Amino acid sequence: MRVNIFSYSDKGSNLAVILASLFDDVRCYSTHKSHDDITYVKSSISQVQLEFDNSDLMIFVGATGIAVRSIAPCVKNKTTDPACIVIDECGNFVISLLSGHIGGANDYTHIIADKINAVPVITTATDVNNKFAVDSFAKKNNLAISDMKIAMQISSTILTENVSIEFDDDIIMKNSIGNGLVIDGDNKLGIYVGYKKILPYKTTLNLIPNNLIVGIGCKRGTSSEQIEKLFLAVTKDIDIRAIQSVASIDLKQNEYGLLSFCEKYNLHINFYSAEELNQLEGDFSGSQFVKKITGVDNVCERSAMIYGHKIIKKKTSAAGVTIAIALKQKEVKF
Incomplete structure (x- = not known):
């Protein structure tokens, strides 16, 4: 700082x-x-x-x-x-x-x-009136704001009437909601906190947590374009601002296509050994062929789950690329 x-x-x-x-x-x-x-x-x-x-x-x-x-x-x-x-x-x-x-x-x-x-x-009006301040809440909880104009509309509206708010099931609230908010109300203006591309209200402000891990496996020499094509297909209903990082096996740490893809999307990538990935317990989509090549039966799901809470997108394959997405539990405080 x-x-x-x-x-x-x-x-x-x-x-x-x-x-x-x-x-x-x-x-x-x-x-x-x-x-x-x-x-x-x-x-x-x-x-x-x-x-x-x-x-x-x-x-x-x-x-x-x-x-x-x-x-x-x-x-x-x-x-x-x-x-x-x-x-x-x-x-x-x-x-x-x-x-x-x-x-x-x-x-x-x-x-x-x-x-x-x-x-x-x-x-600031929300503070002096002891009302929920959406931009402060977003900053405190590391949530991306989808639209600042709608955020300003919420800050103005909440001074005189309640604003609805809805959370993904995996968002954990650590305390009571802010003054001026109602859970899942029928208001035309509201806030959705989560990673999905959904608009529950006529005018919706999306607050996006940074809590998704994308596990990627690929054949040697796979291009960044091939990885990107599958990535966009798998994440079509996900706001990619929710992606915290990418994960893969350490055999791929010099894979040009994978590294170029991560650079394009400004995503940090972590690599793990087959030994680390094999230590994970869970229901993974295993492949004996992949295990012969890499030493682990599933690269993408296991990589995503190293720090994940649960898999939200199981292994999807295309053109020598496999992608899975895991979610980390997110806590928010008002």
Whole structure:
């Protein structure tokens, strides 16, 4: 986590040093030459523009107006902008300024305010009305948001009426649902949490967990196009953002087609030995021919189940490629 702190006075710089002690990867800048541990800059606005896209959290110790003018040219999108916080130089108030939910500014505001005994200032409507905040929920539980416009519609609607929510059977709720939500209601607007490509409501926001493992086996020399063709067929009813990784046997760790396929889809791949795969217990679609070649009776299902909870797509074969998909149980907290 990369943090940048900006201050504008002696008192502000002293507070900046205290704040810096709360983080590991932190850089402090000031327009005032007052502290050896802080880098002097002639223009904080120029430095903010240099650091903005590479920051996770930006803290401004000074007036809110300075912070607003500094970040204004850089602000692009609530899904990518860093968390921005303003703290007065006396440390009385910690204000969440930008990216309160997805960026985490609201959470950081509470944490920092607690550390320096200040008053946290949160202005997002769902928070001040004690309502469920869909973008905060998604970030906290590592869920991909299918459509930010629908997410904004939900945040607006939930202030005055309930919003429906539905979960896959394998999603485990660790606590009660958020204020303003109803389970499986008949509302036209609702949220579906799961890996499937389904739209339970007239207007559905899909929140996609990253909890699927794709096991792949293939003959030597299989092209990435062959793997991709079967992959797209097997996942036609699955949101591929739910895929956490690919798994296969270590005999395939230099298989160009397999590696190229994973690179195209930006999927991490793990390889396992035949010994590791054979240790798994379960009902697998075994093949003695495959066992003679690889030392294991089923590569794709066993690979997927190394860290999987259950198989949701059993072995499918085509053109020298086999694919299976396993699901890891997912817990969510409100």
